[in-house]
Amino acid sequence: MKIEQDLISEKFIELRSLLVRYAKQEIRDPITALAKWVSLGLLGMLFLVVGTGFGAVGLLRLLQNEFSLFNGSLSFLPYVLVSVILLIVIIVSLKALRRHNEVR
Numbered sequence: 001m002k003i004e005q006d007l008i009s010e011k012f013i014e015l016r017s018l019l020v021r022y023a024k025q026e027i028r029d030p031i032t033a034l035a036k037w038v039s040l041g042l043l044g045m046l047f048l049v050v051g052t053g054f055g056a057v058g059l060l061r062l063l064q065n066e067f068s069l070f071n072g073s074l075s076f077l078p079y080v081l082v083s084v085i086l087l088i089v090i091i092v093s094l095k096a097l098r099r100h101n102e103v104r
Helices: 003-066 077-103
Strands: none
Touching: 003 077
16 A cells, blocks of 8 residues: 555656646747847847937937037927937838738
């Protein structure tokens, strides 16, 4: 009788360890890999946004300081031009993203 109980408890321990290994293999490992790729993507997006922002501010400062045309009553025009350029960049990026998703 005691041998049967030892055998049953041994089987339950083996089943538990099998389930834990399976859960690690099929759940934890893919989630950690996904988290790695998502974090790299978010970091890349942060760098692109910061770089684009610095580029837009630099272009705005260039237009304001180097061109005397934008003094006086046309002082709003550099802001409009930079906003239009940023909108064009956003539209081109979204079109490229959609084109890339359609290929898949």
